[in-house]
């Protein structure tokens with residue numbers, strides 16, 4: 001039984017046009033971990049993920065998958081164990097039919113026809129796309145393409161599953177199904193996404209990439225509730241963590257003028273409220289330090 005760890009040691013990557021997309025990335029992901037990769041547009045997430053199956057090779061530093069060092073001669077072997085769903089499904093789908101696309105990987109593994117057929121049908125069924133099997137991929141909708149791209153990787157039954165923005169095109173029901181699927185996948189999984197709720201739901205660890213380096217690496221619940229860290233990376237708190245911060249609404253008096261607006265733990269007032277830039281509140285229901293606990297009792301004044 002091999003150990004499905006992923007090890008990056010000071011990995012740098014420079015694109016042929018000179019862009020330094022990765023500027024020294026180091027981390028180790030061990031067997032069974034679920035890791036979210038987050039960061040601003042252009043931070044280097046996709047570039048990083050493309051190193052996990054040797055689609056890109058480091059300009060310097062080392063990537064090791066299990067006990068295999070990634071280099072030209074080992075990329076093919078690594079691809080059998082690491083399945084990467086690309087950010088753009090058009091990069092993944094190139095065969096005349098959906099069936100052929102999903103069968104491509106298993107055929108390359110040398111499986112017999114019957115096993116290939118079973119794997120293809122299972123994978124397509126898992127993403128609710130079995131009815132698309134005879135269609136040409138370029139006739140599919142964006143979300144259908146994403147589902148098929150995910151199936152083409154599942155059909156390989158990889159030890160390590162890597163997904164780059166897998167939910168970007170999915171409708172809410174398909175997104176929910178994907179989350180369930182990811183939760184039941186017990187092997188190592190790595191998901192890059194701006195969908196921080198998905199990351200929070202699926203991943204126990206989160207790595208923040210900022211301009212080609214690791215800006216933070218720790219428990220997902222901690223990283224994804226760190227507003228300052230997220231905002232410094234063009235991200236926002238997951239919606240599930242925002243909601244209970246904007247739960248209730250009550251009336252305020254500002255300089256004699258009464259109005260109501262949503263009100264919670266933490267929010268900023270738009271400019272023009274007596275010149276106040278922003279403030280922090282406790283939540284009456286949850287925070288004993290809240291300065292007033294009579295929300296329901298009509299207009300009142302409080303400090304800004």
Ligand SMILES: Nc1ncnc2c1ncn2[C@@H]1O[C@H](COP(=O)(O)OP(=O)(O)OP(=O)(O)O)[C@@H](O)[C@H]1O
Nearest residue numbers: 015017019021039040041042043044045046047048
């Ligand atoms: N083929 C390429 N040639 C040159 N530069 C590239 C290429 N692909 C990406 N880059 C650059 O590398 C940097 C990292 O890009 P990357 O696609 O890894 O970012 P990302 O974090 O995945 O962003 P997004 O959130 O938009 O998907 C960016 O500055 C980008 O412009």
Ligand SMILES: [Mg+2]
Nearest residue numbers: 045046047087
């Ligand atoms: Mg990307």
